[in-house]
Each structure stands twice: as structure tokens, then as C-alpha cells.
Amino acid sequence: MNALLNAVDTTPVTTNVLLKDTTKVANVAVGTTIALTNMEANRINWEQGAYRTSNQALYAVLGDCLAFCGDLTLPEAKQRSESLESFYKDRGYTYKKDLPLATRVVRAVFGSRDRRRISTYSLVIRQAMKEKVLITDFSAWVEERGGVQEISLGKSATYIKPADKAEIAKNNLKGKTPIGYAKSELLSHVADAQYLGDMCVLLAEQQADGSFGVYAVLRQDGLVKSAFTSLYALGKEIEDKAKAEIKAANDADGAVAKSA
Structure with a gap:
């Protein structure tokens, strides 16, 4: 058992x-x-x-x-x-x-x-x-x-960050005279002393007489930085315009060696 x-x-x-x-x-x-x-x-x-x-x-x-x-x-x-x-x-x-x-x-x-x-x-x-x-x-x-x-x-x-491009374009404007002024009674209502000296973007439409009709004053940081970045690109475009033909030729067929 x-x-x-x-x-x-x-x-x-x-x-x-x-x-x-x-x-x-x-x-x-x-x-x-x-x-x-x-x-x-x-x-x-x-x-x-x-x-x-x-x-x-x-x-x-x-x-x-x-x-x-x-x-x-x-x-x-x-x-x-x-x-x-x-x-x-x-x-x-x-x-x-x-x-x-x-x-x-x-x-x-x-x-x-x-x-x-x-x-x-x-x-x-x-x-x-x-x-x-x-x-x-x-x-x-x-x-x-x-x-x-x-x-x-x-x-x-030669890469430059967009934020740096905006800063470069902003600094390039220092000391320069504005190309024009926009002033009216309605614009005075959107002016604010706390923004004195700050940059903004004016939303405007070109008129037949060459003037610009302003519809809004935009102060958002993103929009202002984007405008400066675009300004930087425009400056580079003008700066590189004289070299465009040579650059295009080099891109098309490579650098041409000098003849002996």
C-alpha cells in the first residue's frame, strides 16, 4: 500500500x-x-x-x-x-x-x-x-x-535655416528709409503704442493709380517671419541674377576647362 x-x-x-x-x-x-x-x-x-x-x-x-x-x-x-x-x-x-x-x-x-x-x-x-x-x-x-x-x-x-534668413533680412533693413508710408484715420485705430517699432505685415491691394489699399494689419510672428524669409529670397535672387548665365551653363554641361 x-x-x-x-x-x-x-x-x-x-x-x-x-x-x-x-x-x-x-x-x-x-x-x-x-x-x-x-x-x-x-x-x-x-x-x-x-x-x-x-x-x-x-x-x-x-x-x-x-x-x-x-x-x-x-x-x-x-x-x-x-x-x-x-x-x-x-x-x-x-x-x-x-x-x-x-x-x-x-x-x-x-x-x-x-x-x-x-x-x-x-x-x-x-x-x-x-x-x-x-x-x-x-x-x-x-x-x-x-x-x-x-x-x-x-x-x-551654404544651407541657412529659414529663421536665420528672416533675421538676416530684418537686419538688412536697419538704417534704411521706408519706400513709402500708409496713413489714414482707420489705420490709426489699429495702431497700438505697445507695437511701436515692431514690424508687421500690411495686407494690401494695388490700385489702378499706383497706390495700395490696405485692408488689414497683421502682427502674427509667423507671418512676419515668413515675409522676411521671402524678402531674403528676393534679395538673393537679385544678387545672383548676374551669375545666372554662368551657373546655368555649368549646371548644363559641367565646368568648362580653360584651353591651353
Whole structure:
């Protein structure tokens, strides 16, 4: 009888269930850790193998595109453009002379189906041209910058934040004489001494006689800053106007090397 009792498991059923659940949870924990470790190893192998090899192959093609966009004499640059246009026609692509040379070359090499990819690769090549990256250093340069996506998303060295543009435009007005004054009885009602010396935006409509009819005085910071940002852009447009022709030529066919 005692032997029979000893053979019977007297552990409560609830205890058995808890032990089984605990063991199951432990097994899941071990299984998921192993799965994650294996996936991590596969990712490392992929990054160091197929992914790296694929990227290196891409950088080699982009390096060739960069070399194609190199400096040429004016006659050579014209011949390059003519050959590029002929290549487009043979492939049935639409050729746009006003696009940057790098963009036209990338479209010729990669086709015209994926516009986002063309834009990304073109930005990378143009940035490399600006920084005068050597063809032999191109792949290393892309990797150091974090890849083509990081380069294409990166800000230009001349990038200025909109808030800073607004501040620059505002400072440029200091000491200058206003181009005109708006004064009326109705306007005097919206004038407030607490805003004396502060900038505002006048919502106006140009009249046939050359005057401006003011409908509202807007003082919101966002609107004033936006107006200053627009003023900054207008100033830059005027400043760059004299250089527009040269810049357009460089964008179209690359920098033209001086003849010996």
C-alpha cells in the first residue's frame, strides 16, 4: 500500500500547471534569444557580404558617371552633350537639355522609370563634383558619408535655416528709409503704442493709380517671419541674377576647362 502511495504523484494539480507554464515561458525566452542571435548573425553576414558587394558595385557605376561629368574644353563639352542626346534617342528616352549634366547621365545609365533613384544618384554626383572628389576616392567618400541616401538628404554647406534668413533680412533693413508710408484715420485705430517699432505685415491691394489699399494689419510672428524669409529670397535672387548665365551653363554641361 505504501509503495502504491509512493508511486502516485501527490503534487497538487495547480502546482503542476504552474510548473508547466514556467517551463513553457522559459523555453520561449530561450527560443526567441536564439532566433534573434541567428537573425543578427545573418544580418552581419549580409552587410559584410552581398550588401557590401552590391553597394561597391553601385558606387563603381556612380564613379563612372562622375568621371563622365568631368571637366572638358568647350568643344568637347558640346560633343559630349550631342552624344548624350543621341544615346537618349536610341533608347527612346525624353531628353531635356536644361537638366543638370549629372541628372542626364544618371538617367541614361539607370533608365527613366525610377525618378526618385535618379534624383538621389544625381544629387550624390553633384555633391561629389562640388567637393572635387577624386574618382579613386569616390567609393570611400560615399561610405564615409553614410551612403548615397545620407548624402542626398544632407544639407548644403551654404544651407541657412529659414529663421536665420528672416533675421538676416530684418537686419538688412536697419538704417534704411521706408519706400513709402500708409496713413489714414482707420489705420490709426489699429495702431497700438505697445507695437511701436515692431514690424508687421500690411495686407494690401494695388490700385489702378499706383497706390495700395490696405485692408488689414497683421502682427502674427509667423507671418512676419515668413515675409522676411521671402524678402531674403528676393534679395538673393537679385544678387545672383548676374551669375545666372554662368551657373546655368555649368549646371548644363559641367565646368568648362580653360584651353591651353
